[in-house]
Structure formats: C-alpha cells, structure tokens
Amino acid sequence: MNKSEMIEELAVQADLNHKVAETIVNLVIDSMKSALIEGDRIELRGFGSFHIEEYQSYTGRNPKTGASIEVPPKKLPFFKAGKELKEKINNQFLDELNQE
Amino acid sequence: MTKADIVETIYEKVGLSKRESARIVDMIFDIMKNKLEFGENVKISGFGSFSVRDKNARRGRNPQTGEEIIISSRRVLSFKPSNVLRKQINNF
DSSP, rough: BBHHHHHHHHHTTOOOHHHHHHHHHHHHHHHHHHHTTTOEEETTTEEEEEEEEEEEEEEOTTTHHHHHHHEOOEEEEEEOHHHHHHHHHHHHHHHHHOOO | OOOHHHHHHHHHHHOOOHHHHEEEHHOOOOOOHHHHTOOOEETTTEEEEEEEEEEEEEEEEEETTEEEEEOEEEEEEEEEEEEHHHHHTTTT
16 A cells, blocks of 8 residues: 555545645654654554664675775654554464465 | 544644444444455555555564464455655654
C-alpha cells in the first residue's frame, strides 16, 4: 500500500471527502517528521515507536576502492514495532505455515 | 510525541471535533496495521517504508547461559526511512 491508496482507504472508511482525507494524512506524516527532525521520540500505542540515534564521525573505507574516508556525524531514525503488532504479524505467518 | 499530539494537530488545523480527530487518527494507524498484519508492505513517500520479512530458522545462543537454541522461522516488521527523511533529520 502506498500513500495514495491509504488516503483512498481512509476517505472510504471515515466517509471523508478525498481532499480532506489527503490533508489529514499529510498532516499526520508531517507532524511525525517534525518530531523526528527535532530529535523527539514518537510513541504510538499499539503500533510502535520511533527514535533518533546519533552517530559520531568515524573513519570508514570505500568498500570498492579501499580508500579511507571520513564519515561525518549523522543521525538516523529507528522504528521498533509494538508488541501487539509484532505478535499479530508473526501469528499470521504461523497460520499461513500451518495451512501449507 | 504521542498519538494525542497528532490528534491535537488535526483538531487545530482541520476543524474537526476532538473526538472525530481521534477517531480518524486511530483509523489511519489501523489501516496500516491491517495491511502489515496480512503481510503487505506499506510505503509512505517522503517518510519511509514498512516491510514485513520472513526469516528462516537459525541456530542461536542464549546470551546468558551460552546454551545453543534453535530460533524458529518467523515474520518481522522493519522500517526503512526515505532518503528525504534522512536528509531532513540531518538538516541537509
């Protein structure tokens, strides 16, 4: 599923005009982005959490040429699935295995 | 940030009631959860993609006791941030 399919599904389920559904989905994504850009952690109960990990600069190597390169400090976002969602995903997998 | 903060943003900017804003925000995450639960990937342009991956069984060790154990095959959820998000987080 991509963003436009999500907007479409929300419009149908919530009985919203397409334009309004689009605005809402974009607002949700933008507010999550802003939180992460500010280094804030996001906790969505029943879904999971996002946090930022900070890395110091280090000397790495170009894997192709072997040349040394200085990797600048960086921040990366990480997601951890919530327990309930994790279990549901795995249970569905186990069900599929059992049906084979 | 929690779901309540997202609901507040929707309430302030869209002009829906608080109750309706909360219902719709829950619906968005429920739609995503539903797809993921049934093994479908969810890709949100400009943010990132959530993908479900099947892992084979492998031999592992209990890190506390050193005892060898079999980790059974399983399905896991992973998130890959989009390049746009990665750049924005690093102020590029």
